[in-house]
Amino acid sequence: MDFKPDLVSVNPLMVAPFALLLALIALAPLFFSAWWGRHYPKVTGALAAVVVAYYLVGLHAAPHVWHTAREYVSFIALIGSLFVVSGGIHINVKGEATPFANVVFLLVSAITANLLGTTGASMLMIRPWLRMNKYRITGHHVVFFIFIVSNVGGCLTPIGDPPLFLGYLMGVPFWWVAAHCLPMWAVGVGVLLLMFFVVDYRNFLRAPRSVRAAETGHGESWRFTGLGNLFFLGVILAAVLINNPPFLREALMVAAALGSYFTTQKSVHDSNHFTLAPIKEVAILFIGIFATMLPALDWLQGNADRLTTAAPGFFYWGSGCLSSVLDNAPTYLCFLKASFGRFIPPEMIPQVAHVVQTHGADLANLTGPYAVEIKQTFAALQKYDAAGLSRGFVSTDEIQVAYLLGNLKFNAYIVAVSVGAVFFGANTYIGNGPNFMVKAIADHQKVHTPTFLNYVFNYTIPFMLPMLLIVWWLFFRT
Numbered sequence: 228m229d230f231k232p233d234l235v236s237v238n239p240l241m242v243a244p245f246a247l248l249l250a251l252i253a254l255a256p257l258f259f260s261a262w263w264g265r266h267y268p269k270v271t272g273a274l275a276a277v278v279v280a281y282y283l284v285g286l287h288a289a290p291h292v293w294h295t296a297r298e299y300v301s302f303i304a305l306i307g308s309l310f311v312v313s314g315g316i317h318i319n320v321k322g323e324a325t326p327f328a329n330v331v332f333l334l335v336s337a338i339t340a341n342l343l344g345t346t347g348a349s350m351l352m353i354r355p356w357l358r359m360n361k362y363r364i365t366g367h368h369v370v371f372f373i374f375i376v377s378n379v380g381g382c383l384t385p386i387g388d389p390p391l392f393l394g395y396l397m398g399v400p401f402w403w404v405a406a407h408c409l410p411m412w413a414v415g416v417g418v419l420l421l422m423f424f425v426v427d428y429r430n431f432l433r434a435p436r437s438v439r440a441a442e443t444g445h446g447e448s449w450r451f452t453g454l455g456n457l458f459f460l461g462v463i464l465a466a467v468l469i470n471n472p473p474f475l476r477e478a479l480m481v482a483a484a485l486g487s488y489f490t491t492q493k494s495v496h497d498s499n500h501f502t503l504a505p506i507k508e509v510a511i512l513f514i515g516i517f518a519t520m521l522p523a524l525d526w527l528q529g530n531a532d533r534l535t536t537a538a539p540g541f542f543y544w545g546s547g548c549l550s551s552v553l554d555n556a557p558t559y560l561c562f563l564k565a566s567f568g569r570f571i572p573p574e575m576i577p578q579v580a581h582v583v584q585t586h587g588a589d590l591a592n593l594t595g596p597y598a599v600e601i602k603q604t605f606a607a608l609q610k611y612d613a614a615g616l617s618r619g620f621v622s623t624d625e626i627q628v629a630y631l632l633g634n635l636k637f638n639a640y641i642v643a644v645s646v647g648a649v650f651f652g653a654n655t656y657i658g659n660g661p662n663f664m665v666k667a668i669a670d671h672q673k674v675h676t677p678t679f680l681n682y683v684f685n686y687t688i689p690f691m692l693p694m695l696l697i698v699w700w701l702f703f704r705t
Contacts, residue, residue, distance in 0.1 A: 333420060390558075
């Protein structure tokens, strides 16, 4: 994932197209669904064109548009390739959709999200999840899957969610996230699983006893077909780590998707009810989302330093609330850089760079107002970035991350931004890419999914919000 180019000064009124698109996604299916179903591509394209024209003609900021276009291509290449490849893997589930079996399935899927990413785990596990609950499927099955598998579950590795991968590129060590976010992950996933069990148990009891006995019998077994697609899945996951040359990553993903599509047996696709309709809908809507949220993200990045206070809780709630409706990766970046500006003396950075260039030769005799902080930062670089020290160069971002890592009282800020950006992405359908994909797949299989507003009022507020408050109270209140 790349960093954004230099900021431009945007007119706050240009956030209006994003707000309008968000309102249409939320309200149009309720009040004029037939019209929206026919015309949403044109409406989405028109709103995106307004913002793109503003950047190209009004601001002469073509690099911003180009950068966002590249981010969109990367996003849709990842989402689309995982959708196609996972559609070629059929998991025949055992007919035991008891509440306990469902909890175990969600827990295993949450752990898998850290290995395949929330997108990969969501695309792979949503179809068997819908099948194993088909005789009593309701909205809570889809929403809790989004909460746990598509978002909160992927908080332990940089592979798990894009914000954490961005932090990894900036210098946050790969396993540091797991070591420091594991307590929040355990509480978040545990609370949500407990809530789900209570809701699902009540749903289970409402099914007639004869139906429960038939559908949770022992006549079926777990069976996997299309396992050759695991090779293509591995290609996609390996491609995620490639940054240069441009578009090689996306080309490999597309090649993997094509290889999967043309080598998968038709019977496997038929068993998964596989069509390209869900990814088409997501691709169109997210063109508009990526384009129209440009002014909001640029304003946020330009003003993040004005929004900061000294409390980790602010970073948790700030990065989280904005990640509910904006791309959580740049939101994470904005708040992480805000913590840099809040806590790191700018004049200290060149001093650390000098110590790195001299391989710490004068470190023992170092004096001055920042001597302790410089030694702590260098010690963190020794621990986490030995390769950079050996070549005598580390980036400014890596130095700033090392400063926060080396001073234990600042560790909480990295954790707060990481947990906020990942967890809060579950709060709306557009909070994270996999959310809308899961909804689209469920809709295509005729599963009744909540509308945008029902999702927020019937699930986010009564279930996600209490969990988020518990995490804040336990870990970020002070």
